[in-house]
Amino acid sequence: MTGTLYGVGLGPGDPELMTLKAARLIGGAKVIAYPTLAGGSSFARSIAAGHIVPGVREIVMDIPMTVDRAPAQAAYDLGAVAIRAELDAGHDVVVLCEGDPFFYGSFMYLYARLRADYPVEVVPGVSSVMSCAAVAGLPLAARNEVVTIMPAPELARRLSDTNPTQILPPCDTLVVMKLGRHLKAVRAAIEGAGLIDKAIYIERASTPDECVMPLSQAPEKAPYFSMILIVKGADPWL
Amino acid sequence: MTGTLYGVGLGPGDPELMTLKAARLIGGAKVIAYPTLAGGSSFARSIAAGHIVPGVREIVMDIPMTVDRAPAQAAYDLGAVAIRAELDAGHDVVVLCEGDPFFYGSFMYLYARLRADYPVEVVPGVSSVMSCAAVAGLPLAARNEVVTIMPAPELARRLSDTNPTQILPPCDTLVVMKLGRHLKAVRAAIEGAGLIDKAIYIERASTPDECVMPLSQAPEKAPYFSMILIVKGADPWL
Structure with missing residues (x-):
């Protein structure tokens, strides 16, 4: 055996x-x-x-x-x-x-x-996606909303292909994972798409080093264990 | 207090x-x-x-x-x-x-x-998405792959708007949740997109009533607690 x-x-x-x-x-x-x-x-x-x-x-x-x-x-x-x-x-x-x-x-x-x-x-285990939403106090998706999860290196790759308003996929909630050295490019893309005011930056969720802040205030350099949440739907709330 | x-x-x-x-x-x-x-x-x-x-x-x-x-x-x-x-x-x-x-x-x-x-x-808790992947033995995403999660009612709504090859969002892994009465329409859309051979149907994952099977063999009626996983990337494997 x-x-x-x-x-x-x-x-x-x-x-x-x-x-x-x-x-x-x-x-x-x-x-x-x-x-x-x-x-x-x-x-x-x-x-x-x-x-x-x-x-x-x-x-x-x-x-x-x-x-x-x-x-x-x-x-x-x-x-x-x-x-x-x-x-x-x-x-x-x-x-x-x-x-x-x-x-x-x-x-x-x-x-x-x-x-x-x-x-x-x-x-299976609790994903950092759910943990980030919990610490940010931000419901990820309600009812029939569409959620897309995209690693930052893929977003950076698309940025070099096309223009910033087209690289973000159409969805109600966008999760950008694995920021690391791509944070600056990702932030520029999110600004270009007019979504900076909805973007929350979370670092090392659920650990003693946890940080949560608006993306507009995030540091220039991000660790691998960081993420951006963009919840566009107003739907979750009522 | x-x-x-x-x-x-x-x-x-x-x-x-x-x-x-x-x-x-x-x-x-x-x-x-x-x-x-x-x-x-x-x-x-x-x-x-x-x-x-x-x-x-x-x-x-x-x-x-x-x-x-x-x-x-x-x-x-x-x-x-x-x-x-x-x-x-x-x-x-x-x-x-x-x-x-x-x-x-x-x-x-x-x-x-x-x-x-x-x-x-x-x-935060373990999502049924991760539980379904675990029981199906199907890695959801590797490296820089993009995952989209779409509730079946939204997919059904899009089906009534446009043609079946356009309703599925571009991504490496597609998760269709909350099948219920929409299973038949969802299956038709997945067939239309040529993805039926990659689609796995999972019902009540992690419970005693759990079922896992190819979507092509799934029953006509699905409960609310059911899901389809479509992992397109060959990337996870090596």
């Missing part, structure tokens, strides 16, 4: 926004696995820390941050080999995932490598 | 997909509030049931299901009056919300009525 691979969503950062199921699986795990970025500490492990039992085996995948995808994929290859060895020995492996495993999560790279050979269970 | 209004997300249905924070707040609540639909039982209360303590006061808002919005809004008016009385007496009120409170959630109607006068905290 092989072990089961669990992809466990940990939520946006506040350890209390983890699900009961995630806490149970982490607390019972003999083997956990998680990525670190370029030798740094693991945000995912820090969220889960209070539930990890002493003596657990930890498979750490150090993911290089390069524009070329090959080095990161090679790191997932290595991680998958180590996870395979545990699963083949009949041990379950709990992969720690920030937010939700299948929503812009790196778990899918392990899933792609292992799902054909082992039982896999994905435990 | 007035009490605090909590809008607490309960996740998609499996009580174990509730957050630790939601479980703590419900377990400590002396007053809870929740909607029921047209005299039926409350799905939200059933998710939370294992954490509700004996002797809690329950504010039940019976929401009529009518096309006209006024009767439902009158029911939220009544609920808000009852909640106000508790908050004014210094009691916290925990509002039970299926999924996430600010993502197509009825909590926003109470929020609109009460937020100016009382402290409010929104506790």
Whole structure:
């Protein structure tokens, strides 16, 4: 009998926004696995820390941050080999995932490598999108409104193709994730579309470093864990 | 000192997909509030049931299901009056919300009525979108892919305006929620757009009645708690 691979969503950062199921699986795990970025500490492990039992085996995948995808994929290859060895020995492996495993999560790279050979269970988590809306006090969508979620690098790519009023997709609520170095370009696009007054900037929602402010007052540089919410509909309110 | 209004997300249905924070707040609540639909039982209360303590006061808002919005809004008016009385007496009120409170959630109607006068905290929950992706084994989005979430009634409305190839928004991943009586029209639109082979139908994800199947095999009638996922990107996989 092989072990089961669990992809466990940990939520946006506040350890209390983890699900009961995630806490149970982490607390019972003999083997956990998680990525670190370029030798740094693991945000995912820090969220889960209070539930990890002493003596657990930890498979750490150090993911290089390069524009070329090959080095990161090679790191997932290595991680998958180590996870395979545990699963083949009949041990379950709990992969720690920030937010939700299948929503812009790196778990899918392990899933792609292992799902054909082992039982896999994905435990969904609270997405940072919902957490940002909660801390901003901004209902995201009501009734039949359309929500579009766009990573900032895609928005920046479109900006270089066309004019700023056409790059934002038609929708009632627009969520721009993964701002990082693209914040300035994204802000210009939002200004160009006449939406700056509706744009809220949120950084590291649900963590001690959380910031919420109008986009017009946001700093020049944003971390990766930041987001802009634009809710156009007046509909949510009554 | 007035009490605090909590809008607490309960996740998609499996009580174990509730957050630790939601479980703590419900377990400590002396007053809870929740909607029921047209005299039926409350799905939200059933998710939370294992954490509700004996002797809690329950504010039940019976929401009529009518096309006209006024009767439902009158029911939220009544609920808000009852909640106000508790908050004014210094009691916290925990509002039970299926999924996430600010993502197509009825909590926003109470929020609109009460937020100016009382402290409010929104506790985000696992959305059914993430739960459906998890049970379907289908990563929703990777890297810089664009995700659009559209309620089925809006899709049906567009169908009556224009031709089926134009009603689906351009995106890498399309999520169609709240299928209900619109399933047939939605399926026709997806067939018209040549996307039927990529469309997965999911009903009541994470509950004992969960169903997952290709949209091409889905039943003619869908419940409100059902969804279609269309992931076009090949990108997630490697």
